[in-house]
Every structure is written in structure tokens, then in C-alpha cells.
Amino acid sequence: MQRFLVVGLIVVAFFATASVLAEEGGTAPTRFFGFGGPMFALFLPDLEGANAFLSESGQTPLGDFLLGAGGSGRGGTIGGLSLGGMGFGVVAASGSDVEMKEATLVVGAGGFDLGYALGGDARSVLTAGVVLGGGATVLTLSSPAEGAATAQYPQGIIIEPVERVLGRGFAFVQPYVSLEAQLVGWLGLEVRIGYLVPVFGVDFGDLLGIPAPSLDFSGPFVGFSVLFGGISGEAGEEPAGESEASGGSIDLGSRTSLVIENRAGDLVIASYPVDVTQTGARRAVDWVALRKARGWSALTSLKVEVTESEESVGLRTGGRGKVDYFVKVPAGTDLLIKQGAGNVTLTSHTASAVTVALGAGEVKIDRVVAPELAVEVGAGTVTLTGIACAALMVHVGTGEIAVELERNVSATVAASVGLGDVDVSGFPGMTLIRQGFVGKTASAVLGSGAAKLTLAVGIGEIGVHPLAP
Numbered sequence: 001m002q003r004f005l006v007v008g009l010i011v012v013a014f015f016a017t018a019s020v021l022a023e024e025g026g027t028a029p030t031r032f033f034g035f036g037g038p039m040f041a042l043f044l045p046d047l048e049g050a051n052a053f054l055s056e057s058g059q060t061p062l063g064d065f066l067l068g069a070g071g072s073g074r075g076g077t078i079g080g081l082s083l084g085g086m087g088f089g090v091v092a093a094s095g096s097d098v099e100m101k102e103a104t105l106v107v108g109a110g111g112f113d114l115g116y117a118l119g120g121d122a123r124s125v126l127t128a129g130v131v132l133g134g135g136a137t138v139l140t141l142s143s144p145a146e147g148a149a150t151a152q153y154p155q156g157i158i159i160e161p162v163e164r165v166l167g168r169g170f171a172f173v174q175p176y177v178s179l180e181a182q183l184v185g186w187l188g189l190e191v192r193i194g195y196l197v198p199v200f201g202v203d204f205g206d207l208l209g210i211p212a213p214s215l216d217f218s219g220p221f222v223g224f225s226v227l228f229g230g231i232s233g234e235a236g237e238e239p240a241g242e243s244e245a246s247g248g249s250i251d252l253g254s255r256t257s258l259v260i261e262n263r264a265g266d267l268v269i270a271s272y273p274v275d276v277t278q279t280g281a282r283r284a285v286d287w288v289a290l291r292k293a294r295g296w297s298a299l300t301s302l303k304v305e306v307t308e309s310e311e312s313v314g315l316r317t318g319g320r321g322k323v324d325y326f327v328k329v330p331a332g333t334d335l336l337i338k339q340g341a342g343n344v345t346l347t348s349h350t351a352s353a354v355t356v357a358l359g360a361g362e363v364k365i366d367r368v369v370a371p372e373l374a375v376e377v378g379a380g381t382v383t384l385t386g387i388a389c390a391a392l393m394v395h396v397g398t399g400e401i402a403v404e405l406e407r408n409v410s411a412t413v414a415a416s417v418g419l420g421d422v423d424v425s426g427f428p429g430m431t432l433i434r435q436g437f438v439g440k441t442a443s444a445v446l447g448s449g450a451a452k453l454t455l456a457v458g459i460g461e462i463g464v465h466p467l468a469p
Helices: 002-025 048-056 296-301
Strands: 031-043 066-078 081-096 101-120 124-143 162-184 187-205 219-234 242-251 257-272 284-293 303-308 312-318 322-330 334-350 353-369 372-385 391-405 411-424 431-435 440-446 451-466
Touching: 031 081, 031 101, 031 187, 031 391, 066 101, 066 219, 066 372, 066 451, 081 124, 081 391, 081 411, 101 162, 101 411, 101 451, 162 219, 219 372, 242 296, 242 303, 284 296, 284 312, 312 322, 322 334
Parallel strands: 066 391, 219 334, 219 353, 257 312, 257 322, 257 334, 334 353, 353 372, 372 391, 391 451, 411 451
Antiparallel strands: 031 066, 031 219, 031 353, 031 372, 066 081, 081 101, 081 451, 101 124, 124 162, 162 187, 187 219, 242 284, 284 322, 303 312, 411 440, 431 440
């Protein structure tokens, strides 16, 4: 009963604080953000009861904390709500080489992330929130079979140890505070500090008539994340004041890749064919940039820099404002696109590798052939139409992934959503396995399953369907 009261007070205090801050702000949110990525997780529960049980069982006690990994993604507005998802798995182990005994404790959990962005600017966001979800704790005890230590067995025969598995599924609340800081326009780091509180649970495993420790673990949680995404300029507004267009042409020569780094704006990339057998065939990147800023001083500082190295050429935006790009690249050029906020469109292109990292906005990729294709979006939508690749990886923190493939495609699809829905359907002869209630996964084999498609959304939807005739 006390635990329910504590959880209720935490949730009420969170929403009361959020409403007070919203009233004090008095103005509409001015910036929006979106990011997601992998997380290093540290969980520090009270393991005194579990360690006492292990000691009584002749096992070496566990350490003071559990280490592991996970992932998170969310999007929202500074001065307003943020929505997303978070999941993690942590583990601790102990063992005795002398007595051939081992104990392993695993905690895995995930859920819906509801937060309030207390403050921030173009480089950082401070968020207070709560994760609501479920998970499981599993304690596995392994010991040698009775008499195995002294018995003699023929060479090559290995006696399997005896295992006892104690488990508990639980629902939890995890209030937290996090600080996300942008290193560059599309990449950031996050530190998240919270406290995990199990609300209720159900035991499972080898528990019949045997004393067992409580597996309801609560305690501090710390996450360190590398996030792909960014923070936009003023939400819903074009930079008022001045605009100016510029452009140019970059000779690729023998170089094979183009890198575009842009803080905010729309990017459209088109491809043109090159006859490599023709003497003196031209391989160049042609570009036009429309720069928009609030006043001449800001426009003057908003630059488009051309970069060149031995392997690649690049376009990089410097200064504050918005830059829209239209770029034409020769077929066969690899692409690396890093953008904070806006829309990215790529049409009818072939390359060895294409990588897109976008903080908030929309990515549209149509009729692209690339053995390696990777897309990372913090908050937004990814639409892939008629693509052909050997390895596809798409991750969206909050939003949607829509993929349309040829009906006779040969691919293996692994799709997962922390909170939302997954739909893989319409392909002839496909095999499909769907699992999950809140967090859903779908594993499908299309044709012979040659290509590998990995799709993940924190909160939102995934759809994989055949192209319309």
C-alpha cells in the first residue's frame, strides 16, 4: 500500500510541476526536438536480500550494481510535453570456481516515456518525466549435479549442471531527470538519472515450496546515451527577414562520397547518370542553397562551406538560420547526410552506401539501390519506396517507418516497436511471427530472405508492404 502511495505522489507531483511551469511560461513553445539512440545503463538496486539468500546457498554474493545497455527515443517541444519510449537490460553475475557454482541476475524492462521539457536552447534540453512500463527479473542459480565433483566419467562426457530459475514479471514507474547536449547539429549526448519503482508483479519459475528472495528490486537508474537527432529553430516559423541564394559545382575526380551537414532546412538530392567509359566524363556535384535568416547580420554569418578531402567532398552550414539545399550528384556517389531539423528527399540513386541522420522531420527515399542503407531519425517519419539493398537499418525515436518493396523481394525483416504497432503483410508466400502486447515485434521472411532489414521505433508504427501495381 505504501508503494502505491509513493508512486501516486510521484505522478501527481510531476504533472503539478509541469502545469505550473506551463502557466509561468506564458508563451507557446519555440523549439522542437527529436532524438534517439543506444544507451549504457547502470541500475543500483538494494541487493541485500538476494545476496543473503546466495550466501546461505553457498554462492558468492553479487556486486552492488547491474550493468547493461538499452535504447531510448523521444520528441517534443521545449517548454512543452515530450513523448517517446525507453528500454534496457542489465545483468550481474557471481561464481565460485572451486565449487562450480554460479548465479546470474538479469533485469529487463521497457515502456512509454512521458516527459516535460523544462528548458533548453539550440544546444541542450533539460527534461523531467516518467517511464511507465513493464519488465522481468530473472535469477538463475547453477550448481553441479549431485556427486559430479567426485564421480569419474569416461573422457568426453560432460555432466550438465543443475539450474534453478527464479523469476518475477513486474509493472513499474520510473521518474527521471535528463540533460541532452548537442555536440553537433545531428549528434548529442544524454545523461538520465531516475529511480525505478516496481508497482506490482507475478512470480514464475522454480518456486514451488522453496524459499526464495524477493525479486522486487527498486533503486536509482543512470543512463548514458549517444543520440542521433537534434533541436530545431523556432517551431512552425520560417526565419523572417532576409534570404539569399548561392550555388556552385564541386569536381569529384576520383573521390567517391559526398557529406552534407546542415542544422535546419530541407534537402533534396537527385542523381544523374555518368558514362564511365566515355573519355573525360564529368563527375561533379552541382548544388544550390537558399539561405534564410533574421536580418542581414545573421544572413551574412550564415555560410555554406565547401570541404574537400582525399576521399570525399562536402557541404557544411555554419551560423544561425535555415538553409534549403538542392543537390545533383553523379550515380555511384556514396552519401552521408547529417541534419538537425527539416526534410530529406533522395530519389533514383545508386551507391555503395547511404547514411541519413536527422533530428526531427521527414525522410523520403525513392528508388535507391545501395548495398548498405542506414537511416536514424529522432522524431518524424521515414518513407522508403522501391529500394534495393543488402542491409537496411532504420531507427526512429518517435514517429513512423513505412516501407514499400517489390512483391517478389527476397528479404528477412526484423521490426520492433516499444509502444505502437507493427504490420508486415501482403507479400506472397511470406512467413511471419508476431509477438508482444505493448512492445511488439515482427519477424518475416520474404522470398528466400537474402537481404536483411532491421526496423525499430520507440513509439509509433512500422508498416512493410508490397508496392502497388
